[in-house]
Each structure stands twice: as C-alpha cells, then as structure tokens.
Amino acid sequence: QFVSLRQRILSAVQKNATRGDPRSVIRAIDQFCSQKEWAMNVGNEKGCILDSVVSEVNPATVLELGTYCGYSTVRIASLLPPYAKFITLEFNPDFAAVARQVIAWAGLEDKVQLVEGASSDWIPKIKEQFGIKTFDLVFLDHWKEHYLSDTKLMEECGLLRKGSVLLADNVICPGAPDYVEYVRSSPRYKSHYFRSHLEYTKAEENLWYLGIIE
Numbered sequence: 001q002f003v004s005l006r007q008r009i010l011s012a013v014q015k016n017a018t019r020g021d022p023r024s025v026i027r028a029i030d031q032f033c034s035q036k037e038w039a040m041n042v043g044n045e046k047g048c049i050l051d052s053v054v055s056e057v058n059p060a061t062v063l064e065l066g067t068y069c070g071y072s073t074v075r076i077a078s079l080l081p082p083y084a085k086f087i088t089l090e091f092n093p094d095f096a097a098v099a100r101q102v103i104a105w106a107g108l109e110d111k112v113q114l115v116e117g118a119s120s121d122w123i124p125k126i127k128e129q130f131g132i133k134t135f136d137l138v139f140l141d142h143w144k145e146h147y148l149s150d151t152k153l154m155e156e157c158g159l160l161r162k163g164s165v166l167l168a169d170n171v172i173c174p175g176a177p178d179y180v181e182y183v184r185s186s187p188r189y190k191s192h193y194f195r196s197h198l199e200y201t202k203a204e205e206n207l208w209y210l211g212i213i214e
C-alpha cells in the first residue's frame, strides 16, 4: 500500500540511525535524500551554515517556522544549551507526526516543543502560552509567501528585540522576494546572505541572515 515520502524518510532514520545520536539521524536523512529521493530538508550544506549561526548566537530562545520532518529541528536542538527554550511550528499534521518521531529518535524530545497549526495563528499566542518574552533566534523555513507577514507579525507581538537574529531559507528557490526587498530597505535590520545551494542539488540558493539593530 502507498507509503508517503515522509514515512520513507522516517523508516530510513529508524533503520540507519542510532537512537539518541542526533548526528546519525542527520546523516541518515541526508543519505536517503541524496541517494534515493529529494525532500525539502534544509540539507547538509545549508545545515552547516545554520549550525554556525546557532553556535554563534548561542540562543536561550529559538523559534523555527516550518518543521517538516524535523531535520533542521534536530540540527538546532543538538546545539542548544540545556536551559534553552525551542519552539517549532508545523502546519501539516502528517509532517508533524513524522517530525515528532524523528526528534524522539534523536533523543531530543525534551529540548523541543513542536506545535501544530498555522504560524499566523500561533505567533500572537506564544508569549502567554510558552512564557517567552523575545526570541534570540528565528529560523524561517515555512511557507515562503508568509515570511514577510510573519516577520511583521512577530514585530507587532513584541517577540523580537535589538540583537535578535532571523535566518531565512529559500529566499531564491522557491523564493521570498517581498521579504528580501522589505528587510533590505528597512533601517531596523542589518542583513547579509550566505551563498549555498538548494538542498541535494547544484541550484544556487542563499541563507538570508538578518540582525535586528534598532
């Protein structure tokens, strides 16, 4: 009977990765997606850039928009200090179900709170629901047409402060041109990009780094 791609990714993790070993989970997903079937994980090349930004920011509070199968969730969670609060939002319940199992296989279920629902519904509720004042780091990897509206919504809800860092995937492909245009022309942000490639391909892609300076 039909097995979805996300189920095949989960099976690859359960077959090839060691329980409690985040690096083996990452490796198993990357091997599956480069050798068997493409999937929209951030991938290892951009993942290394993500790792370096997480390590540099060393965040006490992190928000990820767009969990998918939990690949970047595992990368981020494995680098956080023990006291850190990490929330990841996933809209699609089937993706969320797989991500929970991938995160658990990596042994990181206590480091992450996976919340199901749309970012625009959840962002206004985060402060009171999770006792978070502001986010030190936000990783945008969800619906590309929501990057701009959700960034404005996070500002309005007082979830960002001077020094907060936003890192956005896929500003080229599928693309978030309105987001890039807006943040580049705003005096509130200092932004630059890390050149890379679309996961598991040779197509050009950037990770867009945004520092809030005002």
Ligand SMILES: Cc1cc(-c2n[nH]c(CCNC(=O)c3cc(-c4ccc(F)cc4)cc(O)c3O)n2)ccn1
Pocket: 040, 041, 042, 065, 066, 067, 068, 089, 090, 091, 092, 095, 117, 118, 119, 120, 141, 142, 143, 144, 146, 169, 170, 173, 174, 198, 199
């Ligand atoms: C909380 C909340 C969460 C979501 C949400 N959760 N999960 C997602 C998935 C979003 N990700 C992508 O669509 C995506 C696509 C490509 C791609 C596809 C096809 C191509 F040909 C080339 C590139 C590559 C990527 O790296 C991507 O990240 N949205 C939505 C709303 N609210």
Ligand SMILES: [Mg+2]
Pocket: 040, 041, 042, 141, 169, 170
């Ligand atoms: Mg992405």
